[in-house]
Amino acid sequence: MWLSLFKTSLLGLVLLAGGVGAQKPAQPLDTETGLIKDAAGVWQTARDHCIECHSATLLQQNRTDRDGWIRTIRRMERDEGLEPLGDLEKPILDYLAANYGVQVKPTELRRRRAPLRQPPVADGE
Numbered sequence: 001m002w003l004s005l006f007k008t009s010l011l012g013l014v015l016l017a018g019g020v021g022a023q024k025p026a027q028p029l030d031t032e033t034g035l036i037k038d039a040a041g042v043w044q045t046a047r048d049h050c051i052e053c054h055s056a057t058l059l060q061q062n063r064t065d066r067d068g069w070i071r072t073i074r075r076m077e078r079d080e081g082l083e084p085l086g087d088l089e090k091p092i093l094d095y096l097a098a099n100y101g102v103q104v105k106p107t108e109l110r111r112r113r114a115p116l117r118q119p120p121v122a123d124g125e
Helices: 002-023 042-050 057-061 066-079 086-099
Strands: none
Touching (some): 042 057, 042 086, 066 086
């Protein structure tokens, strides 16, 4: 009986794990940089402009919303000599916001729980 229950539970876990993995296919990554590849190939444009000065890891670590990416580009233009991207700016921003944007929607952010209501500790305890 226990063996049958164990097999059933194990089968359920395998099916559950398979279902979780099947929900969202893995995004293809560039083996050299680790950047997420997109169908339109904009990842290559972003790669060519972004990793000219720094590692692609910076894109992966500094997740921000579209406005944050715009501020970053403007700062790099102003302070670090990045040449204006011109017509390439919109597709690069779309790529960065879609693939390296904020992972949690602001409406899903949770506040810290309320403090516990505990009676005060008496002196000497």
